[in-house]
Amino acid sequence: MNPADRTGERIDDLGDELDADVLAAPAELAAAPPPPGLRERLLARATGGGRGRVPAEPATPAELYEARSRAMVALLGELTPEDWARPAAPYAWSVHELLAHLTVIEELTVRQFALGDEPPLPVGHPSAADHLAMGADVIAALAAAPPEVTVARWMAASAAVAAHVRSDRFDPAAAVPLHGWPFDAATALVARSFEIWAHGDDIRRATGRPLDTPAPAELRTLAATSVLGLPLLLAVAGEGATLTPTRVVLTGAGGATFDLGPSAAADPGPDGANLLVADVVEYCRLVARRVEPGALAGTRTGDGALLDALLRAAQLIAV
Numbered sequence: 001m002n003p004a005d006r007t008g009e010r011i012d013d014l015g016d017e018l019d020a021d022v023l024a025a026p027a028e029l030a031a032a033p034p035p036p037g038l039r040e041r042l043l044a045r046a047t048g049g050g051r052g053r054v055p056a057e058p059a060t061p062a063e064l065y066e067a068r069s070r071a072m073v074a075l076l077g078e079l080t081p082e083d084w085a086r087p088a089a090p091y092a093w094s095v096h097e098l099l100a101h102l103t104v105i106e107e108l109t110v111r112q113f114a115l116g117d118e119p120p121l122p123v124g125h126p127s128a129a130d131h132l133a134m135g136a137d138v139i140a141a142l143a144a145a146p147p148e149v150t151v152a153r154w155m156a157a158s159a160a161v162a163a164h165v166r167s168d169r170f171d172p173a174a175a176v177p178l179h180g181w182p183f184d185a186a187t188a189l190v191a192r193s194f195e196i197w198a199h200g201d202d203i204r205r206a207t208g209r210p211l212d213t214p215a216p217a218e219l220r221t222l223a224a225t226s227v228l229g230l231p232l233l234l235a236v237a238g239e240g241a242t243l244t245p246t247r248v249v250l251t252g253a254g255g256a257t258f259d260l261g262p263s264a265a266a267d268p269g270p271d272g273a274n275l276l277v278a279d280v281v282e283y284c285r286l287v288a289r290r291v292e293p294g295a296l297a298g299t300r301t302g303d304g305a306l307l308d309a310l311l312r313a314a315q316l317i318a319v
Helices: 003-014 038-047 061-078 095-112 136-144 147-165 185-206 216-228 230-237 280-287 304-313
Strands: 021-023 246-251 256-260 274-279 299-301
Touching: 061 147, 061 185, 061 216, 095 136, 095 147, 095 185, 136 147, 147 185, 185 216, 185 280, 216 230, 216 246, 216 256, 216 280, 230 304, 246 280, 246 304, 274 280, 274 304
Parallel strands: 246 274
Antiparallel strands: 021 256, 246 256, 274 299
16 A cells, blocks of 8 residues: 555544545656547546556655745745735635734644643534634735735744644644644645645736746645545535445546445446546645635536535535
């Protein structure tokens, strides 16, 4: 079993519903106009049996968090005075206020890792009820200060988390409740990485910059953690959908093939199984609520209502 499997399986600590095994099959769609017959060949591969070659090693959650933090630091260093005042859709914040919000959450992450003077907040604490309203007074104060003050404060919090996860004290399985979810430390880092990436792209959109695509190793960890959590998230969503054998094929560099549901260890074959094929980057953007389920391009066959419910469930943790 490779590290991506172990990352996803840590979600088992949240409940017994998960029963998933990553099938390490290659995902080989290029981001270019497809040649004739590619769709048919992809569907034949996606629904066929057997295990393919193992994709590149995924990033560890700690490596993922540090990579996303470095990308944010680089982006912030590019911003002009005019950029800081631009509106950061979909929020009612400016770019500066959005970074102030991210600073509030990064400082909360420091607290949840027990790195500060205050004890971690337990799951169900009222402050987790409204993620966007959290620390409104801090956001207002930072927005009134020069942007470099906010940058320095966010960098200090991010650096504290990064230093901890590089240390011997870091336990990937330790409980780190965050945003109302009983995460373990590794899954909390992946959730934080999703948010840092999503807000980085929010800033890029606001300032007219191209969106950022994480490295394949990072995408593999983001995707695997999300997909392997779908059985549990589907149950938490409470939509009444029953998970039947489903194959998720995420294409492109960093993608992989995953089988979910009853008899997940067996190859589901072309009949009697559901199939979702999508680009790994676009799927991860969906998880971060930057792509709507209905707008996700790709192929869906089988139980359409179940596949729609799984995509909605994939967004439950996004904040």
